[in-house]
């Protein structure tokens with residue numbers, strides 16, 4: 338891990354919201370006079386989790402359901418239990434930032450209406466539907482294998498890049514994809530989010546995870562990250578995601594604007 342005087346390092350996963358939350362962590366550092374380096378889009382969840390434990394990054398944005406189901410394998414853990422399990426690994430977690438970003442299944446509204454599908458259990462009676470699911474979702478503990486079993490679904494699924502999935506829906510090459518509930522594309526493409534009628538998915542409250550040694554090395558930064566708890570609601574996060582994904586503004590500029598800072602020069 339880094340030493341006093343070296344910049345602290347935030348990592349992000351390879352999707353827009355994670356990069357935005359990384360840039361917000363850079364922005365709060367800037368406001369506190371702490372130099373923060375952003376290792377953008379390092380990879381999927383497991384890569385970030387390993388990087389944090391090895392100390393090649395000091396912090397990254399994560400989700401409580403991902404911690405409970407996929408990383409710590411404590412499916413019934415509440416926030417206190419998660420914090421205790423993190424502490425054993427020399428890690429800390431901020432309070433929930435204020436929004437949930439859950440996995441969900443989605444379809445084009447016209448197709449869902451035509452087939453009269455509004456819930457995941459209804460997919461069971463349409464074995465011919467083509468499912469295109471993000472690569473990480475295909476393999477996760479809280480992903481496709483468990484979902485398929487929980488609902489007794491007859492389809493098989495293909496893995497694809499999450500950003501390409503929306504285009505597949507648009508073109509009609511896939512019928513059903515996994516969505517992230519704060520994705521800007523849901524409203525933009527007029528998609529229907531299928532009701533998780535068997536309550537398969539847990540809640541995924543956004544938090545920052547960080548190495549406990551940051552409290553000594555850059556206490557202003559970890560305090561500023563912790564002060565973000567409760568400040569980002571779902572409409573705000575969705576709006577930031579939309580600015581990047583639909584209006585193509587740089588994440589750093591969107592994050593700075595949300596923080597009330599002047600756009601960074603880079």
Ligand code: PBE
Pocket residue numbers: 350382400402403438439440516517518541
């Ligand atoms: N999520 C939902 C996943 C991806 C989609 C944000 C909880 C995660 O990054 O763990």
